[in-house]
Amino acid sequence: MYENKSQAQMYDRLYQDRKDYDAEAAQVAGFVRARKAGASSLLDVACGTGIHLAAFGKHFDRVAGLDLSEWMADVASERLGGVPVHRGDMRDFELGETFDSVVCMFSSIGYLRTVEDLDSAVAAMTRHLAEDGVLAVEPWYFPDTFLPGHVSTHALGDGHRGISRVSHSTLVDGNVTRMEIHYLVADSEAGIQHRSEIDLLTLFSREDYTNAFRKSGLAVEYVETGGGRPGFFLGTRA
Numbered sequence: 001m002y003e004n005k006s007q008a009q010m011y012d013r014l015y016q017d018r019k020d021y022d023a024e025a026a027q028v029a030g031f032v033r034a035r036k037a038g039a040s041s042l043l044d045v046a047c048g049t050g051i052h053l054a055a056f057g058k059h060f061d062r063v064a065g066l067d068l069s070e071w072m073a074d075v076a077s078e079r080l081g082g083v084p085v086h087r088g089d090m091r092d093f094e095l096g097e098t099f100d101s102v103v104c105m106f107s108s109i110g111y112l113r114t115v116e117d118l119d120s121a122v123a124a125m126t127r128h129l130a131e132d133g134v135l136a137v138e139p140w141y142f143p144d145t146f147l148p149g150h151v152s153t154h155a156l157g158d159g160h161r162g163i164s165r166v167s168h169s170t171l172v173d174g175n176v177t178r179m180e181i182h183y184l185v186a187d188s189e190a191g192i193q194h195r196s197e198i199d200l201l202t203l204f205s206r207e208d209y210t211n212a213f214r215k216s217g218l219a220v221e222y223v224e225t226g227g228g229r230p231g232f233f234l235g236t237r238a
């Protein structure tokens, strides 16, 4: 997905413009505090370039991140100074410490392919929860809420560097979505470059998510967030 540092840096620039990371972090901190008032630590699984983590650092005394991509984790480490950013796979990571909250944002869990992988990821996140901790997972869409044919466009620039992004999403193989994304990046020195990627994400059902939480020993609820986002599954120890 992100095969080198420059792609991770492009993601970082683009998505800060596309999403309100501060507001999302504040919302999730609210979900956590409503269930564990004194929560003071948070682990962001699939933290990407660490933009949410920077915001979570304003709400929690101790934060840490984990991502599969060395390039995304590199950009996160540069952004966050001394904050630990681990390399690892959400399905089987083991950090040897627990947190009052573990979160997995921006549908990153949808990159998993099978229900077994989903179960393993939720179990690994749960193992990192403190006794009465809170797990918050932002899913990808569900089979009945995904809109095939969806087109998204976005552009930003400052006169020296600009990025434009278009994407088109379809459904393949029953429950896998295929998002084809094309980027044009203009730089005053390097000129214009084109790159594209194809992201495959799984449409797990609501039951797949709730079963994964329950198998890990968590009571689970689903909360809507509105704004075209897929909501959150929130887990606390049953």
Ligand SMILES: C[S@@+](CC[C@H](N)C(=O)[O-])C[C@H]1O[C@@H](n2cnc3c(N)ncnc32)[C@H](O)[C@@H]1O
Pocket: 001, 002, 015, 045, 046, 047, 048, 049, 050, 051, 052, 066, 067, 068, 069, 072, 088, 089, 090, 091, 105, 106, 107, 108, 111, 112
């Ligand atoms: C859409 S990005 C979201 C990044 C970040 N959470 C954000 O909100 O900007 C998806 C992230 O999931 C990470 N990822 C995908 N599969 C993963 C896995 N199995 N374990 C850990 N991270 C994974 C990718 O490297 C990427 O950084």
